[in-house]
Amino acid sequence: MPPALAPLPDNVPRVRIACTINGESIVREAPVDCTLLTFLRDIVGLTGSKGACLEGECGSCTVLIDGTPVTSCLMLAAQADGRALTTIEGLADGNALDVLQDKFIETGAAQCGYCTPGLIMAARAVMQSNPRITEAELITALEGNICRCTGYASIIEAVRRAYRTLTP
């Protein structure tokens, strides 16, 4: 884990947060009103999760908590205490990409790339919870994530291809 990036403000009460991020146990202090996204990016130093709208419209900040997708800009960091988090940084194994990352590249599903971490985490969650997905369920699973570049067809195709690699 990289070191803390930003100094904590002096005028806000702090909380101690102990959680697991991508398999690694961490303990950090954070302002009591810190969102999980700010915690991940500015205190833990994991900047893969993106903040775009900061009001629940875009899904760019999606991470998994105990396997369940959440928008990290809309929850408090302190609520993640004791939980196991997975962020986009947790998917690749060294230089070996996760199958979703691989397929997103293959289909051109990432253009500006800002929405990509959130989309991949939303897709990762549904691949784990619903291994035999219908087309309609796939669209619903990704409905909370906005992409302004691709028009979505390449994204859906990337996830379909990732599904095809699952052992039946």
Place this chain on the structure above:
Amino acid sequence: MFHQPRDLEKALRLRADHPAATVVNGATDISVALNHGALHPQAFIDLSRIAVLRAVNREGDHYVMGAGATFAQLGRCHLRALREAALSVAGPAIRNMGTIGGNLVTASPAGDGCVALLAMGGDVELTSAARGPRWVDIRSFFRGYRQTELAADELVTRVRVPYNPATRWYKIGKRGAVNISLVCCAVARRPDQTYGLAFGCVGPTPLFAPQAEALLGRAPLTPERIDAAAAQAETEVAPIDDHRGSAAYRRAMCRTLAHRLLTDLAASDGKGDADAASAGAAA
């Protein structure tokens, strides 16, 4: 301070002892204000670890939901209007966080879950450490723009709906997903054979149309009655012009949606939501 009680009794004591603390469960709504720098709370009481608040069960003549039931949970419930309203909220990640209790206390005019509950009727359980629980009619819960009956030392603990209503829901918005209501409407035929008509985004609170409901009485739905009730409902809402739509459009859509949903309900042979669901499953 960040308080994260594991049981309701502790939460109620914290609520009484820390009246200035911000109560959260999903924290989805408050986080928007935090992200905008509009709020700077010094203390929180987080209800998200209290398992009993998540329970959703049929109990005798009622369908009872803990205040911490998430929209993801309600997206699987037997009450059709509430299920469809829940699934129309945001996207899956936010539905995993946001709760019906938060929807009620936030009391936004656009509270989709509130509109569904208002149509079905029922009660909200408000509990304090000092006075214990009290049930408040959902129809007197909303007191004004983002104001409710909840006292400073109380928490919303449960919501109950008479079971088994027949309901319909429709939301008009600008997108197919992550869609804040421009207008939404829920209708219900309740177990006592009365009707409920409720609307979102057409007044300072989620609201219902008592005179239109009175026109329907307990009689079977006929095209004439539906016409009259839909026309009456349009006069009972108080929409404003804003960046999402005009007052005139919203008013017109209240009539249209009420008409459409009541007509659909009339065609449904009188079955309650749960019976319709099990018949559908059997078919």
